[in-house]
Amino acid sequence: MRLVIRDDPQIVGQYIANYIRKRIHDFSPTPERPFVLGLPTGSTPLPTYKALIAMVKEKTLSFKNVVTFNMDEYVGLPQDHQQSYHTFMFREFFSQIDIPPSQVNILDGNAEDLIAECTSYEQRIKELGGIELFLGGIGDDGHIAFNEPGSSLASRTRIKTLAYDTILANARFFNDDISAVPRMALTVGVATVLDAREVVVIVTGQRKALALSKTIEEGVNHLWTLSALQLHPWALIVTDEDATAELHVKTVKYFKSIERVQEEVEIIQARPKVKGDSIQAAVA
Amino acid sequence: MTSPNGLICFTNCLLPQEDGSLVQKDLWVDERRGVILDAQKTFYKRRERPNRNIDMGGNIVSPGFLDIQINGAYGFDFSVYEDDDEAYHKGVQMVAERIVETGVTSLLPTIITQEKSVYPKLLSLLKPFSNSKSATFLGWHAEGPFIDLTKRGAHTPGYLLPAVEGFKSFEEVYGAANLVEREDWAMSEDDQNPGVRLVTAAPEIPGVMDALAELNKRGIAFSIGHSVASTDVATAAVQNGARLITHLFNAMPQLHHRDPSIIGLLGASPWLSSPFNPLPTVLPCTLDHLPPFELPASMHEGGASTPTGKFSGSPQASFAALEETPAHTKRQEAGAGSPSSNLPTRKQSRPSLHLDKGQIADMSFERPYYGLIVDGIHCHPNSVRLAYSSHPEGCILITDAMKILDPNLRDGVYEWREGRYFEKRGEGLYLEGTTTLAGSLVTLDKCVRNLSRFTGCSLGEAIRCATYNPAKCLGIEDKKGTLRPGAHADFVVLDRQGIVLSTWVKGKEVWVKGA
Numbered sequence: 001m002r003l004v005i006r007d008d009p010q011i012v013g014q015y016i017a018n019y020i021r022k023r024i025h026d027f028s029p030t031p032e033r034p035f036v037l038g039l040p041t042g043s044t045p046l047p048t049y050k051a052l053i054a055m056v057k058e059k060t061l062s063f064k065n066v067v068t069f070n071m072d073e074y075v076g077l078p079q080d081h082q083q084s085y086h087t088f089m090f091r092e093f094f095s096q097i098d099i100p101p102s103q104v105n106i107l108d109g110n111a112e113d114l115i116a117e118c119t120s121y122e123q124r125i126k127e128l129g130g131i132e133l134f135l136g137g138i139g140d141d142g143h144i145a146f147n148e149p150g151s152s153l154a155s156r157t158r159i160k161t162l163a164y165d166t167i168l169a170n171a172r173f174f175n176d177d178i179s180a181v182p183r184m185a186l187t188v189g190v191a192t193v194l195d196a197r198e199v200v201v202i203v204t205g206q207r208k209a210l211a212l213s214k215t216i217e218e219g220v221n222h223l224w225t226l227s228a229l230q231l232h233p234w235a236l237i238v239t240d241e242d243a244t245a246e247l248h249v250k251t252v253k254y255f256k257s258i259e260r261v262q263e264e265v266e267i268i269q270a271r272p273k274v275k276g277d278s279i280q281a282a283v284a
Numbered sequence: 285m286t287s288p289n290g291l292i293c294f295t296n297c298l299l300p301q302e303d304g305s306l307v308q309k310d311l312w313v314d315e316r317r318g319v320i321l322d323a324q325k326t327f328y329k330r331r332e333r334p335n336r337n338i339d340m341g342g343n344i345v346s347p348g349f350l351d352i353q354i355n356g357a358y359g360f361d362f363s364v365y366e367d368d369d370e371a372y373h374k375g376v377q378m379v380a381e382r383i384v385e386t387g388v389t390s391l392l393p394t395i396i397t398q399e400k401s402v403y404p405k406l407l408s409l410l411k412p413f414s415n416s417k418s419a420t421f422l423g424w425h426a427e428g429p430f431i432d433l434t435k436r437g438a439h440t441p442g443y444l445l446p447a448v449e450g451f452k453s454f455e456e457v458y459g460a461a462n463l464v465e466r467e468d469w470a471m472s473e474d475d476q477n478p479g480v481r482l483v484t485a486a487p488e489i490p491g492v493m494d495a496l497a498e499l500n501k502r503g504i505a506f507s508i509g510h511s512v513a514s515t516d517v518a519t520a521a522v523q524n525g526a527r528l529i530t531h532l533f534n535a536m537p538q539l540h541h542r543d544p545s546i547i548g549l550l551g552a553s554p555w556l557s558s559p560f561n562p563l564p565t566v567l568p569c570t571l572d573h574l575p576p577f578e579l580p581a582s583m584h585e586g587g588a589s590t591p592t593g594k595f596s597g598s599p600q601a602s603f604a605a606l607e608e609t610p611a612h613t614k615r616q617e618a619g620a621g622s623p624s625s626n627l628p629t630r631k632q633s634r635p636s637l638h639l640d641k642g643q644i645a646d647m648s649f650e651r652p653y654y655g656l657i658v659d660g661i662h663c664h665p666n667s668v669r670l671a672y673s674s675h676p677e678g679c680i681l682i683t684d685a686m687k688i689l690d691p692n693l694r695d696g697v698y699e700w701r702e703g704r705y706f707e708k709r710g711e712g713l714y715l716e717g718t719t720t721l722a723g724s725l726v727t728l729d730k731c732v733r734n735l736s737r738f739t740g741c742s743l744g745e746a747i748r749c750a751t752y753n754p755a756k757c758l759g760i761e762d763k764k765g766t767l768r769p770g771a772h773a774d775f776v777v778l779d780r781q782g783i784v785l786s787t788w789v790k791g792k793e794v795w796v797k798g799a
Contacts (some may be wrong), residue, residue: 080324090324095310101331 003229003255003261009204010108012238013047016135016202020052021061022177023133023198029065034103036067036125037145038134038193039093041085044202045137049093056097062139063099067128069121071145072187073135075109077157084109107157107186118186119156125192134196141165142211142224146187153228153239155189163253176281190228199232203239212239213246287336290316291326292791297340298780299767300347302752304676304745311345311692313773317333318790322769340777346747347765348389348548348774349728350754352482352680353425353531353655355394356687362393364701365406380418384787387750387776389762390420396686397439404459404632412479414541417794419752420760420774423479426458427530430492431510435535438723439510447491451498452777454483480504481758484530486511487521499613500525505758508652509547510535514678518546519556527757529654531684532671533663540672547711552651597624651675653757655682655766656749658734659726661712665738672739679749680757681731686723693725733782743782 006012020037039045055061070089077153079086092174094104104122111117125131136144141163147155150165162170167181174180193199203212214224216237223225229235244252294311301307312323312334312410326332356362360375376393383391393410395403405423414420429445431452436444447453455463463480483499484507485492499506508521509530527538537545544551658668672679683689686710688698690749697707697716706715708725715722726734727752736746755765763771773791776784787795 079328081303086328087324090327094327095323101327101333104328277432 001216001232002149002236002258003251004172004236004259005244005252005256006025006238006240009044010047012204012240013045014051016048016238017051017055017092017202019094019200019238020048020133020135021055022253024066024202025062027132031065034065034067034128034140036069036128036130036132038069038071038131038136038188038196039089040071040135040137040202041088042137044204045135046092048135048202049229053093053096063097063103066099067103068099068105069125069131069188070106071193072185073107073109074182075114075184075186077109077182079110083170109182110150114159114186118159121157121186121188121191125195131196133198133200134193136193136199136201136226137282138201138208138211138215138226139166140207140211142214142226144190144226144229146185147190147221147225149225151190151222151225153190153222153225155193160185160187170188190225194228194232198234198236199229200236200238201226201229203237203243205240206242206245208239208243209245209247212237212243256283287315287333287334289332290314291321291332292336292338293598294340294345295335295337296342297345298343298744299345300744300747302748302749302750302761302766305668306741306742306744313768313791315773315791318773318792320767320769320771320773325769336424342780344743344747344778344780346387346776347588347751347767347771348384348419348776348787348789349387349681349732349750350422350758350765351383351391351683351685351728352754353394353427353682354391355396355685355723357685357689359687359690361701362410363395363398363406365402365409369409375683376410376413376421377415377418377465380413380415380421382690383419384417384789387729387732387778387784387787388419389774389776389787390422392422392425394425394427397431397443397444399440400429400445400457404462407458407462410479412579413488414789416792417789419478419789420764422760423481424462425482425484427484429457430483430489432486432489432512435486435510435512437535439509446489447485447495450491450494453491454495454499461586463502463504482507482528485507486513487526488513488517491523493521496521496524496526496649503759507537507589508549508654511546511591512537513546515543515545515548518549519552522549522552522673528680529652531682532654533667534657537640547671549652550593550654550671550678552647552649554563554647563585617772622627630700651678653678653680653753655680655684656735656792657682657684657724657726658731658738659683659711659724660734660738661721662724665734667723668735668738669740672735672741674698676745676749678753679733679735680754681728681746681750683705683728683731684724684725685727686725688713688749689725689727691727729776729778729782729784736782743778743780746782748780755785 004015006015024035027035056063070085071084077084078173081087089106105121107121108117138144141149143149146160146162148160148166161184167178167183171178191194211224211226215229216224218227220230289329292313292315294313297311298306299309300309310323312321312326314321357379360379365372395406398406407426410421410424412421412423415596428439429443430447431439431444432445433441445453445457482505487493487508488511496506505528506526507528507530508526513521529549532547537546539545539547544683615719653670656668656671656679657663688706693708695708695710697705700706701721706722707714708714713722713725714720732746732750735741735749736743751765752761755761763767764774773788777786779785786793
């Protein structure tokens with residue numbers, strides 16, 4: 001696992017956007033072989049989305065050959081509701097980049113057969129050869145997507161009941177009316193995320209500090225579902241200084257040191273590198 | 285330059301919202317159908333996105349302006365018919381094609397009082413009209429002949445009429461064929477429908493109040509104007525469905541604090557507008573003939589004991605009533621969805637004082653819209669600000685322009701009609717050799733900038749008074765004057781100082797500054 005620490009959320013967003021742009025360029029996607037990208041919602045990825053949008057506007061990045069899969073969507077909320085993830089993704093990202101609408105996938109929380117919707121979502125990912133890079137965030141309680149504490153670490157895309165914490169936290173988006181907050185969501189599973197060839201997680205803000213510590217400094221635990229990331233061969237966490245508040249000094253120093261080594265390795269590897277291959281540095 | 289899939293996206297622009305704010309946002313348009321799109325639905329459901337992006341350079345993409353009172357422009361007078369249909373049609377088309385340079389994409393040609401026999405012909409010529417590069421004529425605005433002699437302004441006194449038979453008199457004058465029921469004539473694609481839209485009349489003229497209900501029923505907006513109506517008559521007119529005041533401050537009694545008359549409607553008090561309070565009954569003695577009016581049927585539901593507004597009693601009685609406990613007895617359920625937006629809306633009234641800060645408008649009826657000529661001449665900037673501050677949601681900018689309107693015209697003496705001449709001096713238009721105002725020649729884009737300057741309101745709030753407010757008043761805000769999905773893609777692009785840069789009709793650019 002790599003942990004990259006930057007000063008603040010804006011710089012974190014810029015770093016990840018640069019990283020994704022490089023990955024897409026190195027992949028050289030075509031219509032027949034698109035780059036498959038997993039995407040999160042929430043406030044954490046906003047600086048990343050803004051930076052990516054700026055790249056599209058200055059024409060240093062294109063999503064013409066990118067296919068996206070979103071992590072989750074509420075059940076029963078109209079697609080054009082202000083709080084739906086369809087609305088969020090359109091407003092904050094899709095409307096401002098150049099992705100063809102047919103290449104956007106978001107779970108349909110209003111599908112008649114919700115189980116079939118989940119199954120076909122996994123199927124679509126599979127047909128495209130799996131997800132190349134899954135971008136994610138983390139909840140205060142360490143959840144990834146809607147895989148709340150206690151979720152199976154082997155879970156796939158499915159219907160999920162929201163934790164009471166999450167419902168309370170979301171009430172502010174529904175006029176503080178708890179009864180109006182959806183109680184269920186469709187979400188990719190922990191295993192769906194881990195299946196991606198690369199997982200990049202954004203962790204910013206002091207509120208996430210404990211979750212970050214639990215995720216990387218303790219064992220794999222279904223009460224902190226993102227800790228399953230420890231089992232992934234090529235994971236990257238990008239965090240700001242605030243979110244490192246609960247980490248041991250030793251941990252921070254270790255990851256800072258391997259980041260420097262990683263840079264050196266990349267320079268050395270750059271020459272014989274074959275296009276489209278990601279560099280699996282020895283430090284990972 | 286068209287888009288391969290017919291969809292275009294205006295980006296890097298400010299969009300005026302219906303509340304007067306300006307929001308940085310993209311706007312998606314279907315240039316083939318000439319309508320505004322629901323961008324999110326287009327993306328997820330139609331699985332399409334615009335092939336063409338237009339960078340607007342940070343300028344404002346506003347709904348095209350609506351002018352609901354305009355007498356003519358570019359030398360053509362809507363009220364002059366010279367026995368030649370072809371020439372008249374050409375004049376209409378010429379105005380429609382040229383007016384877009386002022387940001388106007390919809391207008392109501394206004395016919396001032398005519399000799400009775402001329403109306404049916406003239407109005408039938410003013411059916412809704414538009415072509416691919418012109419503004420839309422929405423129908424007609426008949427100003428007169430049911431107006432007050434003493435407030436006639438430039439209207440010919442000999443042609444004024446009472447409406448002794450109520451609505452029937454309106455039919456006789458305007459022609460029954462020009463007053464048919466609304467149903468789709470508004471925006472129908474063919475122009476076969478009569479274009480009745482708006483009538484300006486004085487509610488104290490015999491029979492006019494009686495005609496209000498039927499006018500409402502047919503979707504014809506009623507505007508109070510050229511009138512000496514007292515406070516009570518004016519209020520009664522609004523309660524019976526009058527939606528608008530014609531060129532506020534002009535051709536009506538000045539604001540008197542004991543009988544604020546028509547202008548006072550802008551400050552209509554919740555106390556006096558309560559459906560459970562009998563109206564004060566100060567009536568000028570000249571109004572003996574005014575028939576008692578009935579409140580709409582919905583008023584009688586809910587068991588209010590005496591909700592009628594019969595004109596009886598004395599001024600003393602009504603003022604005394606102010607000192608007593610309100611007569612209203614029972615609370616009434618708020619109107620369960622008025623069937624027509626043109627009918628007066630009645631709301632629940634509080635039976636007692638309340639403790640909610642800021643909540644003052646507990647009205648049984650909506651205050652009317654008011655047309656305002658903001659050329660700096662017809663209304664002093666102070667008066668403009670006074671009106672706007674008291675009721676910003678009701679403000680509608682109008683030009684009331686004469687045929688001389690033409691932003692490219694120099695100062696000088698020009699022929700008006702019937703051998704009379706007027707003189708253009710800067711922004712003012714006077715009867716030749718006098719200081720008597722002969723109407724206005726201001727353009728609507730100038731009015732928008734003036735309103736912002738005179739009142740201190742934002743450019744976005746001023747734009748609202750030339751877009752959303754007039755459209756709402758006519759009940760066509762789903763199609764005109766807004767950026768709602770499905771609305772017509774008529775735009776005026778303004779810089780941040782309100783100067784018109786380009787005008788778009790049905791998704792196509794039809795005028796560009798300096799082109």
